[in-house]
Amino acid sequence: MRMRDAVGTSPLVITVNSIAAPATRADTVEALDRAVVGPFIGAAILGAWDGRRLAGKVPGPSLQRIFALMLLAVAAFMLIDAAV
Numbered sequence: 001m002r003m004r005d006a007v008g009t010s011p012l013v014i015t016v017n018s019i020a021a022p023a024t025r026a027d028t029v030e031a032l033d034r035a036v037v038g039p040f041i042g043a044a045i046l047g048a049w050d051g052r053r054l055a056g057k058v059p060g061p062s063l064q065r066i067f068a069l070m071l072l073a074v075a076a077f078m079l080i081d082a083a084v
Helices: 003-024 034-055 058-081
Strands: none
Touching: 003 034
């Protein structure tokens, strides 16, 4: 998959998961806190839209660097969170 396609489609997959996960667990949870779930779904939808739009404007190698830096940042935050 080209990097430009990955940038736009990965947030789309997150959006689908954000919507599907609560729907499949609706019978096991009495009530979902929409104030918590809603912003995550909204951010995923906006991220998919922005990612697809920006992927057409940024060269592929730059997208790869940005993506790698984002992955490193997330890994660092997870490591810090696990250590604390």
